[in-house]
Amino acid sequence: MKPIQPAAMADPGPPSAPRATGLSRRGLFGLSGAAAVSGAIAARGQAATAATAADDPIAGIVRQAMERGPFPGIVVAVQKGERILYRRGFGHIDVENGVAATPEAVFPIGSVTKTMTGLAIMQLVAQGRITLDDPAGRHIDGLPAPVAALRIRNLADHSAGLVGYLDVPGFPRASQDPITRQQVVDWFAKQPLQFEPGTRWSYSNSGIYLLGLIIEKVSGLSYDRYLQEHVFAPFGMANSSLAGWARLQPRRAHGYRLGRDGLENAQRYDPLVAFSAGAVLSTVDDMLRYRRGVFGDGPTSPAVRRLVLERDRLKSGTLLPYSLGCLAIADFEGRRKIGHPGDIFGFSAQYAWYPDDDVTIVLLSNIQYGGISIVSVEQKIARVVLGLPQPVIVDAPLPAADAARFSGSYALGEIRFAVDAMRFTVVDGGLRVGFVKGEESGPGIALRYQGRGEFVSAHDDEQRFRFEGAGRRRRVFMSSYGSVFEAVAI
Numbered sequence: 001m002k003p004i005q006p007a008a009m010a011d012p013g014p015p016s017a018p019r020a021t022g023l024s025r026r027g028l029f030g031l032s033g034a035a036a037v038s039g040a041i042a043a044r045g046q047a048a049t050a051a052t053a054a055d056d057p058i059a060g061i062v063r064q065a066m067e068r069g070p071f072p073g074i075v076v077a078v079q080k081g082e083r084i085l086y087r088r089g090f091g092h093i094d095v096e097n098g099v100a101a102t103p104e105a106v107f108p109i110g111s112v113t114k115t116m117t118g119l120a121i122m123q124l125v126a127q128g129r130i131t132l133d134d135p136a137g138r139h140i141d142g143l144p145a146p147v148a149a150l151r152i153r154n155l156a157d158h159s160a161g162l163v164g165y166l167d168v169p170g171f172p173r174a175s176q177d178p179i180t181r182q183q184v185v186d187w188f189a190k191q192p193l194q195f196e197p198g199t200r201w202s203y204s205n206s207g208i209y210l211l212g213l214i215i216e217k218v219s220g221l222s223y224d225r226y227l228q229e230h231v232f233a234p235f236g237m238a239n240s241s242l243a244g245w246a247r248l249q250p251r252r253a254h255g256y257r258l259g260r261d262g263l264e265n266a267q268r269y270d271p272l273v274a275f276s277a278g279a280v281l282s283t284v285d286d287m288l289r290y291r292r293g294v295f296g297d298g299p300t301s302p303a304v305r306r307l308v309l310e311r312d313r314l315k316s317g318t319l320l321p322y323s324l325g326c327l328a329i330a331d332f333e334g335r336r337k338i339g340h341p342g343d344i345f346g347f348s349a350q351y352a353w354y355p356d357d358d359v360t361i362v363l364l365s366n367i368q369y370g371g372i373s374i375v376s377v378e379q380k381i382a383r384v385v386l387g388l389p390q391p392v393i394v395d396a397p398l399p400a401a402d403a404a405r406f407s408g409s410y411a412l413g414e415i416r417f418a419v420d421a422m423r424f425t426v427v428d429g430g431l432r433v434g435f436v437k438g439e440e441s442g443p444g445i446a447l448r449y450q451g452r453g454e455f456v457s458a459h460d461d462e463q464r465f466r467f468e469g470a471g472r473r474r475r476v477f478m479s480s481y482g483s484v485f486e487a488v489a490i
Contacts, residue, residue, distance in 0.1 A: 057384045062090050065377045069370035072256050072263060073101035074377070077284035078385055079291075079360045085385065087284065093253035093366055095263060106239055106281050107253045107364040109349040110342025113280040114208050115308075116231055117223075118156055118326030119294060120215050122307040123230060129218050132156075132324065139214045147189045152214065154197045155207035156324045157312055161193035162206040167437075179270050184209060198315050201322065201415045205277040208326065212276025223276050235293030237286040242279045244271045249281065253366045255346020266346025266368065278344050287362040291353050309338070318414050321483050330482050332379070333388055341375045341481055348374040352382065352482075359385055375481050376462035393461050398449040403431055406453070406467050410476050410487035422476065422487055431455060433465065 062074050073091035089101035124130045137148025154160035165188040166173055188206040212223045219226050224242040232240045243249045245268045255266035271279040294300045308325025330337045339352035350363045363378050403426045411421045421436040432444035447455035457463040464479040474489035
């Protein structure tokens, strides 16, 4: 592969940021239509993408994703050690007014915020002001049982059993009216726990919301002020905040969603809806500074760094894929990967650090739940940066006997993300998967057969399914959002 030339990269960055350099493929080191275009336009777009991919493979990956997603805008930054390898914006942060996406653009980062909440909690632990085994009720007044007895460690790593407040029927997630902390807590704190704490892992915003309240009570500062004084300022993150929509924010990206006729403006929201689970706004440059501040030569102590990476086990002995510092820890094609994705009304983000190669990749975009996950785009970029080949995707014939053998419902086990089960059905000779939550099942997604019991999603080829076993011992492993989830036939 030809090296990426510096001239192909826009926006060399502010004086405080290292200038982008050329990048060669070798030697360097997560669940979710697209707008229709005419055949002539599509053909021209494919030709342009092919030409771009030869000179700048990252640009080729991003532009292909933007066409398929679609993504209105994406900003990418890649850093190895202290050297910025790539820093570029694509598309628009304001489609209506034609404002181009640049690395200076400010985006909501959604659940990447959780990593900052986890860091703040571990700072307080290291100072001896709280312990991981403190019950939540020790620091938050008025919590009902059994929520008051939940330990901080279970809140932090999603093993508490709390229902996610966004999933509670009737929660005003589509409202733009102001909301209070207590109103949000009331929506989930009186709900029964989904399971005994420490026996399962199920992603939930509610536990991280409570951590934000604990930070406020113990520190005597608002969550916003705590991050400003103990994370943003020490790390040099001058463009990060919890700015609501009323306050003017220079270079703010506008959020979008896919509607029936294409892109629509996404709803605005009170920052207290997301709070410590997802309310931070940031830039790609600040996110690179954040990684350095935690894991590089920044002010984070070795004790705090160790705590944010610490992982618990379930009572069964299963090691959790999520640390006490609210970081997703995974293996990506033989390399350690540490980070977090984010999705929030009109925006998606991905923050990933590959410590074996000291490579950080950050992507920020202004659409939520497009046809392709931003995590998938990051994984393709990671392969270029790490010198790994991209998987070859095929459309192998699916024998009818195999289709029948794979079909059926599969219950997710101790580790689950947002859904309880997957239902595979045979439609027109192909396999489709639907995700089941309670009694509800989402629309089926077509799968492309790769042979040997392996499939990829027709929408997103980084979402993979692998079947093993036969009869009642059938299992399926889903790779999604950078993690692997196992489900058994029921």
